[in-house]
Amino acid sequence: MIRQSLKYRKTITVIGFLCLLLLVYLLLILKRDINDKVTSHQRLSKKEERIFESEPKREKHVKLAKMELDKNIHSTIKELQDAKARIEHLEKKIAILEGRIPEKYPDVKYLGYKERKRILVTGGAGFVGSHLVDVLMTQGHEVIVVDNFFTGRKRNVEHWFGHRNFEMIHHDIVNPLYIEADEIYHLASPASPPHYMQNPVKTIKTNTVGTINMLGLARRVGAKILIASTSEVYGDPMVHPQPESYWGHVNPIGPRACYDEGKRVAETLAYSYAKQENVSVRVARIFNTYGPRMHVSDGRVVSNFIMQALQNLTITVYGNGKQTRSFCYVSDLVDGLLSLMASSYTLPVNLGNPVEHTIEEFAMIIKNLVPGCRSTVATGAAVEDDPQRRRPDIAVAEANLRWSPKVTLKDGLQRTIDYFREELSRTTFYNNQTYMDINVKPHN
Numbered sequence: 001m002i003r004q005s006l007k008y009r010k011t012i013t014v015i016g017f018l019c020l021l022l023l024v025y026l027l028l029i030l031k032r033d034i035n036d037k038v039t040s041h042q043r044l045s046k047k048e049e050r051i052f053e054s055e056p057k058r059e060k061h062v063k064l065a066k067m068e069l070d071k072n073i074h075s076t077i078k079e080l081q082d083a084k085a086r087i088e089h090l091e092k093k094i095a096i097l098e099g100r101i102p103e104k105y106p107d108v109k110y111l112g113y114k115e116r117k118r119i120l121v122t123g124g125a126g127f128v129g130s131h132l133v134d135v136l137m138t139q140g141h142e143v144i145v146v147d148n149f150f151t152g153r154k155r156n157v158e159h160w161f162g163h164r165n166f167e168m169i170h171h172d173i174v175n176p177l178y179i180e181a182d183e184i185y186h187l188a189s190p191a192s193p194p195h196y197m198q199n200p201v202k203t204i205k206t207n208t209v210g211t212i213n214m215l216g217l218a219r220r221v222g223a224k225i226l227i228a229s230t231s232e233v234y235g236d237p238m239v240h241p242q243p244e245s246y247w248g249h250v251n252p253i254g255p256r257a258c259y260d261e262g263k264r265v266a267e268t269l270a271y272s273y274a275k276q277e278n279v280s281v282r283v284a285r286i287f288n289t290y291g292p293r294m295h296v297s298d299g300r301v302v303s304n305f306i307m308q309a310l311q312n313l314t315i316t317v318y319g320n321g322k323q324t325r326s327f328c329y330v331s332d333l334v335d336g337l338l339s340l341m342a343s344s345y346t347l348p349v350n351l352g353n354p355v356e357h358t359i360e361e362f363a364m365i366i367k368n369l370v371p372g373c374r375s376t377v378a379t380g381a382a383v384e385d386d387p388q389r390r391r392p393d394i395a396v397a398e399a400n401l402r403w404s405p406k407v408t409l410k411d412g413l414q415r416t417i418d419y420f421r422e423e424l425s426r427t428t429f430y431n432n433q434t435y436m437d438i439n440v441k442p443h444n
């Protein structure tokens with residue numbers, strides 16, 4: 001019994017010893033695992049480990065901080081380099097834009113704040129509008145051009161871009177406009193028959209809704225407004241020459257009606273606003289006008305004949321050529337518009353040159369003014385409702401504005417021919433299209 005209990009005690013001791021050994025072994029494995037995890041969490045570069053191994057603790061921290069700082073400096077330098085590249089890119093863009101701003105503007109008079117006016121010109125980037133803008137600017141006024149660029153061009157006014165007295169607004173006056181102005185010259189409308197006939201609805205909207213918007217603006221801000229009307233309100237006239245008192249002969253449903261009747265309504269609107277709302281209105285009935293800045297594809301007789309003569313193409317007379325017109329040079333017209341705005345005369349005024357020619361004669365005048373021109377003059381189909389005779393009676397303008405045209409047809413045509421010659425030489429002409437091929441896109 002005693003011997004058996006001694007045997008059990010020995011066995012238990014051996015088992016206990018073995019268990020202890022196993023425990024120590026397990027503890028060693030556990031410790032190694034923990035060490036592995038710590039090193040994988042705080043994975044240090046070899047260089048850093050070496051520092052840890054070789055340097056005292058404080059120095060190790062300092063070196064690590066330095067390395068962190070180096071990394072930050074490096075990324076900051078990179079950001080600065082990126083910013084510098086972006087600035088250089090923007091500077092290049094600014095230089096390109098500045099290159100488009102004229103270095104020198106035409107001379108402009110200085111006006112004190114009492115004399116200086118804020119003048120709105122609708123259609124100010126167009127043929128007549130841009131010449132008017134030039135004069136108003138040189139007089140020292142603040143000029144705001146509003147244009148939808150249907151037929152107007154930025155090129156016509158780009159020599160004023162950036163000038164402190166000049167502002168350009170891309171806007172269609174069929175929509176209301178809210179700005180301040182002392183005077184409004186309302187010229188916006190297509191004026192060339194092929195252009196205004198191309199989109200008759202737009203032509204009527206511009207001359208009716210657009211005119212209401214401009215008269216409404218004049219009423220709100222107390223501005224004086226000049227409406228650009230036309231000799232076309234006389235239609236195919238039964239009275240010759242045409243005085244302002246003649247009521248006209250217009251086909252209200254013909255192809256020209258959108259313009260003729262549109263302008264007649266514009267006049268009616270002007271005098272309705274004058275009577276009912278006390279708006280100060282001026283109405284200019286503008287006869288055929290010509291000069292530099294007419295578009296090569298304008299489609300009116302002056303630009304067509306000159307372009308044809310300069311290129312030795314056939315000069316195309318519509319109909320038998322016996323219809324007559326009287327042509328006024330653009331600078332004379334602009335003088336007339338300025339005089340009318342400044343005057344106290346409020347009824348419609350004819351502005352045009354009373355020297356009358358048949359279209360056939362006119363074709364020969366232009367052909368003879370272009371040296372070496374080999375064009376032939378050909379007659380063709382007549383245009384529907386084409387007025388047969390037109391010449392302004394300018395007695396009202398002479399008496400009330402002390403205005404009459406100064407530039408002779410020969411001088412004016414010579415300047416215009418020089419302009420179109422320059423236009424032809426400065427471009428291959430829209431990649432070899434002729435002006436007949438260029439269509440103006442309609443807007444509604």
Ligand SMILES: O=c1ccn([C@@H]2O[C@H](COP(=O)(O)OP(=O)(O)O[C@H]3OC[C@@H](O)[C@H](O)[C@H]3O)[C@@H](O)[C@H]2O)c(=O)[nH]1
Nearest residue numbers: 191193230231286287288300301304316317318323383
């Ligand atoms: O190539 C052409 C162009 C026109 N013509 C004729 O030349 C005459 C004048 O025609 P335009 O197109 O220049 O101008 P219109 O006189 O018909 O209309 C103009 O009138 C006055 C202004 O208010 C307007 O700008 C415009 O409508 C017309 O008899 C026309 O049929 C040609 O014989 N050949």
